[in-house]
Amino acid sequence: MLIKTDFVYPKDDYVKLFKDFYADINGPASLEPVKQWQSDTWSYTVHCSRGRVLEKAGFALLHVAGGIIYKNPGSLKLFETLAYPTNPRIPGFIFMVNLNQTEALGKIVVYYVDLIIQDGKNHDEEKKIFSTSIKNICDKHEQNFEERNAFIPGRILAGNAAECGLMNFFKEKDIPFLDELIQEVLPVYKEILEMKKSEQPLKEDYEKMNQSRARLIEWITIEDTGVKIARDNGIPLEIIESYGFPPVVKY
Numbered sequence: 001m002l003i004k005t006d007f008v009y010p011k012d013d014y015v016k017l018f019k020d021f022y023a024d025i026n027g028p029a030s031l032e033p034v035k036q037w038q039s040d041t042w043s044y045t046v047h048c049s050r051g052r053v054l055e056k057a058g059f060a061l062l063h064v065a066g067g068i069i070y071k072n073p074g075s076l077k078l079f080e081t082l083a084y085p086t087n088p089r090i091p092g093f094i095f096m097v098n099l100n101q102t103e104a105l106g107k108i109v110v111y112y113v114d115l116i117i118q119d120g121k122n123h124d125e126e127k128k129i130f131s132t133s134i135k136n137i138c139d140k141h142e143q144n145f146e147e148r149n150a151f152i153p154g155r156i157l158a159g160n161a162a163e164c165g166l167m168n169f170f171k172e173k174d175i176p177f178l179d180e181l182i183q184e185v186l187p188v189y190k191e192i193l194e195m196k197k198s199e200q201p202l203k204e205d206y207e208k209m210n211q212s213r214a215r216l217i218e219w220i221t222i223e224d225t226g227v228k229i230a231r232d233n234g235i236p237l238e239i240i241e242s243y244g245f246p247p248v249v250k251y
Contacts, residue, residue: 002036002043004063009109009175010079010097014182018059018081019047021186025193026051037239041067044235046243053193057083058243062098068232074102076229082244085118088209089199091126091162092116093189095182096226099172107171111178113185114165115192116157118212119205126192127164133188134166134181141177158219160212213246220244 023031030051037044042064049057059081069076078098085092096112115130117123131149138145151163165185170178220227220240227240 002038002045002063003041003065004043005065005075005077007075007077007099007101009099009172009179010061010077011179012061014079015045015047015059015061017183017186018057021190022049022051022054022057022059022083025049025053025190026057030054035242037236039234041065042233042235044239046239048243050247053086053197054083055086056247057081057093060239060243062235064229064233069100069102069229070105071232072102072104074100076100078226080226080244082116084116084213084246085193087196087199087201088118088205089121089201090118090193090196091123092118094157094161095185097178097182098226109170109172109174109178111170112165112167113182114156114167115162115189117160117162118209119201120208120212123162126196127162129192129195130162130185130188131164133185134164137177137181137184138166141180143174143177158212158215158223160216210250213249217245217249 019031026049030049032048032050035046042062044060044062046058046060062078064076066075076098080096083093092115094112094114094116098110099107100110101107115126135145138148148166148168150168151161153163221237227237230240
């Protein structure tokens with residue numbers, strides 16, 4: 001039996017939500033067999049879709065029960081997905097949410113949703129569509145989008161983050177808002193994919209994508225807080241690589 005926390009969020013249903021989402025984009029045959037890892041204190045379940053539109057779209061659910069969280073004894077439940085379109089001119093997608101509990105800080109929800117820029121361009125149109133949709137949901141729930149859009153410019157994802165989404169800490173009372181947010185954002189990202197599917201990439205776009213992916217892997221392995229937590233709990237990097245790393249890296 002897999003190790004599990006008793007946390008109800010992130011929802012287990014997110015696995016099916018993203019399985020259906022990526023199958024709709026890449027086709028049902030794009031879904032690879034489920035992979036699972038576990039120890040005495042944690043379990044990881046990983047899914048991955050590889051197809052014509054999204055070269056790789058991985059998503060995973062992690063439970064840490066009685067482990068080390070932010071250098072303190074604690075527990076954590078995490079859901080994370082990263083999607084990398086085949087076309088470098090189309091932004092990728094990232095969503096990460098975890099609920100963690102430590103003696104020092106109690107229960108905290110960490111939430112991040114954003115676009116990933118692959119070709120180094122501005123992508124102002126896509127950013128506006130994405131941020132507007134999130135701001136509308138924030139307004140509905142009396143959340144301040146500008147405050148919740150708490151990015152330090154150029155620091156996240158090795159500078160490949162579009163910084164048009166949401167990154168912040170939340171409390172358990174905010175879960176209904178956070179759940180509605182991801183449900184509403186997925187159709188918006190699909191709209192962006194459809195809108196840009198006819199974009200014709202040039203050689204320089206692929207070169208830039210290769211550079212950004214190489215830098216992204218470096219950032220993940222050295223700076224990403226989630227990977228630091230994984231190391232503290234003896235979770236092998238190969239698991240994060242299986243769903244989170246870019247599909248192909250050329251130096």
